[in-house]
Amino acid sequence: MVDTGSEKALYACVYRSHSGNQETTRLFDHLTEMADKAQQRYPTAQLVFLGDFNAHHEEWLFPYEKTCHAGREARKFAVSLNLTQLINVATRVPDVPGHTPNCLDLLLTTDPDRHSVSVSAPLGSSDHCLVKSVSIHSPPDLCPRGTRRVWRYESADWDEMRHFYASFPWQQVCFSSGDPSCSAEAVADVIRQGMEYFIPFSDLSLDQKAQAWYSSDCARAVALKQSAYQAWVLARDSKAGAQRVCARKKAFNSAAKSCKRVLRKARFDHVSRIGAKLASYPPGSKRFWSLSKAVESNFCRPTLPPLQKPDGTLAHSAAEKANLFASLFASNSRLDAGSKLPPTLPQCSSSMQGIAIRQNEVRRALQTLDVNKANGPDGIPARKTVCA
Structure with missing residues (x-):
């Protein structure tokens, strides 16, 4: 509706x-x-x-x-x-x-x-x-905003999706409230979650801009295909001779195949340009990772499927899965030692000498830093460290 x-x-x-x-x-x-x-x-x-x-x-x-x-x-x-x-x-x-x-x-x-x-x-x-x-x-709306989701059904993992829907706790999650409207919304959310996890998708902007790979050659090929189709329809509807209609039909088939080849080549050339651009950037640089993440976000999906929690619900987000693994690891790491005492470690008679940090050593270490690398545990970019 x-x-x-x-x-x-x-x-x-x-x-x-x-x-x-x-x-x-x-x-x-x-x-x-x-x-x-x-x-x-x-x-x-x-x-x-x-x-x-x-x-x-x-x-x-x-x-x-x-x-x-x-x-x-x-x-x-x-x-x-x-x-x-x-x-x-x-x-x-x-x-x-x-x-x-x-x-x-x-x-x-x-x-x-x-x-x-x-x-x-x-x-x-x-x-x-x-x-x-x-x-x-x-x-x-002359200026549409927002995004439109495009699904790649040919790359979907249908077997895992069937397993996801078959093992999902529908009764506890979707039909516990007794309200038909709430149940319908919950079922729709679960179906959408299954699609997002097992069918690659991309959210395209609705700002009416053409695709990056859509060139003038693509526009001409599409226009030729459409004009050939209209010429065939006109000859067919005007009840022209069978030979003329057949010739227009062959011309349309040829234009459609040519258009398909042009579009496929334009997409392939666009992907090749992105690959060459990635190869030209220094590995680990900011530009490299920015472009790499932008490419990965197109038609991507999580490699780890949803995990079942102890209460029967499913963990979907990365944080929920990480917490579930952490709690499982913590529970398996607790050993019942009973009344046993921890072992006594032997005394060490030697001591470590004092550490001397010299300015020249610090300067040499800073000069060897790669300014294109990401931040370390301290959160300070290497570029700012070297400049300082």
Whole structure:
């Protein structure tokens, strides 16, 4: 739910797999039931259902060639809730010559006048177009602030995440209060914690600045890809000759592959520049560690998984884990000696001579210090020590 303070909008993301008719009917019945409950709780809220419906209907969806059971169920679902279908172009780009593009990605809403929808070329190697919907609920923020979290699911440790969720004390942590709202928030926090520990992520700034690796070559490649896609769509919708449509489709495929290569090379060159920059800095210098920490903070995660405390809860932060290890070490280091007395150490007859510290020796020691090293236990930087 999106609540702007004056209006509410309920979003539901749907994906219908290629299942049987019975499963499809059950899915739309479930969506109808959930929509009815949402409207009872929020009577004035806008409903939005979007996603890959995998539905065909010759009278309702593009390109009007056939009707399947999913298409009939989708249309019946939209009519029963007074939903308007806003996608009127093909959203799946066929990867087999001769196949017809279909409108599989739908956006159904109870307030169509508030939405502006556009369809662009697919991203990466996907065969589905990028569908963008802009819905204005309040005056737009011309200077967005904050960060946006990006997850790298391909690098996630799914096995450890399953173990984390399976061994988590859900009953003690999430369902001890008896308040459904508190339990829901606690469950959401635990799910978020599991994602943060086992799925690498990065928090990107929303100051509308381009990525450091995104060069003018990348912008030109993306523009060529988009123009080739629009040329293919125009030839297809104008019912031009099959040969012309096929040529435009090949041109789009070529532009998409070229764009992918350019973006990949730009990212690789950017990483190579960072590596060369790190190698040029003196090891241990302030600039070296500043850049190294900035690189490590991008898509990083703790190497030590959450630890279970004696009371059944989990230790997540580094301080909690360190204290847990310290208490475990302290408990294992206590030995029951009973009534035994500590051993008597022999007397030492020799004594150490007095220590003489000379100014020249101190100066020579200071001159050998590496000013690029970090602070020592005394907290005094080596650079200030040498200057003094």
